[in-house]
Amino acid sequence: MATKLLSRYPWATSPFVIGAPMRVMSGPALAVAVSRAGGLGFIGPGLKTTDTGVDLEEASSLIDKARASSFKTLSSSSLLPVGVGFQLWSDDLSTAMGTIEKYKPCAVWLFAPKEGQKDLDEWSRRIRAVSPETQIWIQIGSLGEAKSILQSSEKPDVVVVQGTESGGHGRMADGMGIMTLFPEVADTLASSHIPLLAAGGIADGRGVAAALCLGASGVVMGTRFLASSEARISRGYQNEVVRASDGATNTTRTLLYNHLRGTYGWPPEYSPRTIINKSFIEHRAGTPFEELKKRHDEAAKSGDSGWGPDGRLATYAGASIGLIHNVSDAERIVRDVRNDASRRIQGLAAA
Amino acid sequence: MATKLLSRYPWATSPFVIGAPMRVMSGPALAVAVSRAGGLGFIGPGLKTTDTGVDLEEASSLIDKARASSFKTLSSSSLLPVGVGFQLWSDDLSTAMGTIEKYKPCAVWLFAPKEGQKDLDEWSRRIRAVSPETQIWIQIGSLGEAKSILQSSEKPDVVVVQGTESGGHGRMADGMGIMTLFPEVADTLASSHIPLLAAGGIADGRGVAAALCLGASGVVMGTRFLASSEARISRGYQNEVVRASDGATNTTRTLLYNHLRGTYGWPPEYSPRTIINKSFIEHRAGTPFEELKKRHDEAAKSGDSGWGPDGRLATYAGASIGLIHNVSDAERIVRDVRNDASRRIQGLAAA
Structure with missing residues (x-):
């Protein structure tokens, strides 16, 4: 499943590391840096939905520059090699569709609908109408949401399972640590064959390797990238992280x-x-x-x-x-956690 | 570290799987079955501290029978190849010491002191006086407790780090999912070189493999063994699990x-x-x-x-x-999770 998923993002390398669409803080510079490192970077929702177009314009130009220099692999997709996230309860659907149609991001990450699966289905249908190749990612944090996906006729291409260790907004009453939440969701969604990614509490190679063992096809990091040089964040906030x-x-x-x-x-x-x-x-x-x-x-x-x-x-x-001790370039973060995760798994396999 | 730890329990096999000392429910039959399978089974605290002696007497006789048949490896230690747990706030120290001196269990698991590290230190000192070879295991569920261990002059031989996914009693206000708690505790205790085990939310090979990736030298399962044929548990309770x-x-x-x-x-x-x-x-x-x-x-x-x-x-x-779907023999549970964990790690290493 992990290999099949990666084939959709031809510049990406295993293990698949994703930069979460943190609102405002995941801007074009961070998203492009994560993709350049062989991961997939997401641009977060903006203060207004129209901000996303501005961010994607900048991301396009950063990617053109990267392609012109050494990052040829980023050209191997006709889609924009960064993703974009929307906060469904507050983002404007029509504005979002115009932006997706224009920039054709490789993936759109849908989160926090007002009316659950109904809203997710509507966004998914509309996105597939304006950009059929764009992959639909849905973030969930509970078993109930997984069951709703099973019932849906507009199934996502990827499901991100977020444990309660996560930062920012997540499930309150029905959330749980990723150690039990992920495998239970995986069992529930097994028949759908949708690749699952793990999110929440993962900030280094140990967490990446652990998530892969739980059955994840890749991992999402948010907080770790708050401490990246490319994050769109105030210095005081970053220092505190x-x-x-x-x-x-x-x-x-x-x-x-x-x-x-x-x-x-x-x-x-x-x-x-x-x-x-x-x-x-x-x-x-x-x-x-x-x-x-x-x-x-x-x-x-x-x-x-x-x-x-x-x-x-x-x-x-x-x-x-407590696992984050320095600000680093996003590219280095991605390469370091990927290498460390692989080393750990190789080490355990050889033991 | 994992190899060094295992050498203390010569009948045990990697990855190291431990049966938690669940109060009353982890009786001699369960503990011995886990050890027979190449893990380490703990007898839980009893209703009264004197119950532990009765349980250890029965465990001794079960082990003699096992040694007489095919489980020769259980003889390779002069200590009793099962552990025993005490609930410090309610168990009687003198009674416990008499029992430990008489039966010499290979490990004693200390949990829930009334006065934190001070009580843990006193129990540890007393145990080492009456049975110097018995290994001292301490269960913690917070970073604060890890820091107290660093300060202690009676350091344990093993620290069990329990995430909030765990069943039964655990830390309330300062607990966290094992995905972030374990690596942060591991970093804090790194200089002590004490082997760490992961507990809480682990019920199958996925969790075992994930815990090893986080840096655990072995894993503890509790809830999974509630659904074992050897658990000392009412049928109605077990059915509900x-x-x-x-x-x-x-x-x-x-x-x-x-x-x-x-x-x-x-x-x-x-x-x-x-x-x-x-x-x-x-x-x-x-x-x-x-x-x-x-x-x-x-x-x-x-x-x-x-x-x-x-x-x-x-x-x-x-x-x-949600990860437990049947009642099984404890031996089979141990072998299955161990084999599945190893298979997963080998599979990821080969990918």
């Missing part, structure tokens, strides 16, 4: 930071994992929201010092923060 | 069932994962505890029908319930 450790006690799933930022409307099934800082600590201690909001907005004016243990700004990140 | 699926929505961590059974006194860091049934559903809906207790005690008289979706009795189990 590198600094923080002990994901179990220093991250939590909470809607607090969404609300402090004025973001409302996420479907109730989701909540984001974030690094804990003063806003959450004071919230837990009972400080009223209005006061927290005032302090938050003040901190937002203070630049990079708004993040960190004494900061107050949203620092969405996964439980893998 | 086999029947239930979707560990994310059908299990939860709650103290409710402890309290319904009249169990109080667990240190506040712990809570057990259990399969949800009517007691929890009605508790969540607001039914007063006294009423739930009455209904629970009534259900306790009804035998095996006290378990199941319409039942009310405690059904401690891990999030791996």
Whole structure:
């Protein structure tokens, strides 16, 4: 299954490493760098759906440059060798379709529908109408969603299974660690023969190798790429991802930071994992929201010092923060985790 | 590290599979069967500490029988080739020491101290005084506990790292899925060179292989062995472990069932994962505890029908319930997961 999947992305190398479509932070530079390294980079949803077109335009030009230099393999597909993600509950379907038709990304990643499989089916149908070769990826984080896919007449080409270790928005009440969630979803979807990717809590070669053993055809990393030189992220935020450790006690799933930022409307099934800082600590201690909001907005004016243990700004990140110790080029991250994963598997096989 | 660890248990085969010391349910028959299969079986804590001596007496006689027949390898150690677990907050130290001195189990598994590392250190010192060759295993579920071990002058021989997917009692507020917890603990304890085992959410060859990739020197399974013919468990309970699926929505961590059974006194860091049934559903809906207790005690008289979706009795189990579909001999479970794990790793290495 992993080999068949890779054949769709001819520049890609095994094990298949994917850069998650993190909202705003996964921009064209990061996505192209991941693909250049033989992975597949996704551009995240923008603040507005129209932003995605701007990002894809820039990605196209970066890819043209890469093709002109040494990255010939990126030409071996007629599609754009980066993917793009949409946040279904907030993104505009028509705008998205125009963008997909124009840029023909190799893959579109659908996440967080308001009405579950119904919305996923509609987006999938429309995408296949405007760009039949574009592969449809759907992110799920629960067994219930896997069962809905089985019933669907618009089955995706790839399913991303995200464990609760993940950063950013994921399933709240029906999520679970990837160690049990992935194999149970895999058994449930076995008859569909859809390749599955593992996401959530994977930040180094150990996690990549482990995910492959669980049956994944590839792995998705998000938080690890927050600490890449190409991430579209504030320095203060990035420093905090590198600094923080002990994901179990220093991250939590909470809607607090969404609300402090004025973001409302996420479907109730989701909540984001974030690094804990003063806003959450004071919230837990009972400080009223209005006061927290005032302090938050003040901190937002203070630049990079708004993040960190004494900061107050949203620092969405996964439980893998303790495995990330430096900022690195995305290409190096991809090559390092791939090589380390392969070495580990070879080492265990020889033992 | 894995090879060095195995040399302590000369009958054991790689990958090293361990049967968890589940309270009461891991009796002598289960423990001996796991060791006979080339793993290491633990006897769980009893209702009273004196029960452990009775269990070890029976285990000794089972091992003598096994040695007399075909399981010669079990003789290759002067220690008893099964381990034994104690629940430090409730077990009696002096009684435990008498038992360890008399039976000399190859390993003692320490869990749930009232006063953290201080209690672990005292038990370790005392065990080493009465049985110097017995290996000390400590179970942790958080990074904080790993840091305490680093500071200790009575370091254990083995550390078991348990993710929150686990069944029964585990860390509540500072636990995390094994996918990120294990590698972060491994990095923290790297300088100690203590072999680490992975526990929680592992129920088949996929999980075993994944844990090895994360860096584990072996894996511990609990819930899988609840569905073994040798488990000391009611049929109704066992049927429910086999029947239930979707560990994310059908299990939860709650103290409710402890309290319904009249169990109080667990240190506040712990809570057990259990399969949800009517007691929890009605508790969540607001039914007063006294009423739930009455209904629970009534259900306790009804035998095996006290378990199941319409039942009310405690059904401690891990999030791996959806990966367990049959009751099998413990020996077959051990051999199957070991072979499947090895096959997976060989397959990935050859790909």
